[in-house]
Amino acid sequence: MLTAHPAVLDDLVDRYQTLRLLNPDDAGVWRRLEDVAYSVCGDGASDGDAALIAARLRLSGAGPAEESALSA
Numbered sequence: 001m002l003t004a005h006p007a008v009l010d011d012l013v014d015r016y017q018t019l020r021l022l023n024p025d026d027a028g029v030w031r032r033l034e035d036v037a038y039s040v041c042g043d044g045a046s047d048g049d050a051a052l053i054a055a056r057l058r059l060s061g062a063g064p065a066e067e068s069a070l071s072a
Contacts, residue, residue, distance in 0.1 A: 004039070006059060012040050013055050016048065 004012065019033040037048030040055050 009055050010059055012036055013052060016040060016052055
């Protein structure tokens with residue numbers, strides 16, 4: 001599975017969090033949020049929130065044991 005470089009992943013996480021704070025009823029904001037979520041989901045998560053959690057774990061250097069605790 002392809003994974004984003006940590007610098008790119010960090011930027012995507014920042015963008016995702018910023019877009020979540022904006023008006024989700026705005027079609028342009030919603031589309032950008034979907035695009036960023038899709039890019040973050042490239043790491044194997046099924047939705048934006050799960051992808052954000054997985055991205056934060058990757059950026060923190062968490063190992064497989066910490067990541068598997070989320071699915072329990």
